Amino acid sequence: MAWMAWTWPTAIFFTVIAALLITFTVLAIKFPETPRVGILRIETTRGDRLFISLLGSAFINLAWLQLVGVNQAFALIVCLIYAAAVFRWV
Structure with missing residues (x-):
């Protein structure tokens, strides 16, 4: 490799x-678990919310690199807050 x-x-x-x-x-x-309906008004499971949070985190990191530059540690904090919100409300 x-x-x-x-x-x-x-x-x-x-x-x-x-x-x-x-x-x-x-x-x-x-x-x-049974799927639940959140703020997006679609049925999601834990796996769906994990996928949504990972996909959104990728876009957050790309935007961070474009707008701020390096120092991705702060982007990680934003991603963790985003993931917590996804698992709570989506």
Whole structure:
């Protein structure tokens, strides 16, 4: 895998995504849920809200890079607030 630029941040990113997917799979097996209707007026499950929060976080980070530049640590804080709002109200 020398063709890919594997750095520690890249490895951590993919490890966190894999851990989230495993965690949500275990949660779905142990605690099945029924979809709920939130502020978007569509039925969503935990997995749907995870996908929405990950997709939105990608756009937040891209916008942060364009508008602010580096120092992505503050963008991470914005993403965590966004994810909490998605899981609470969507």
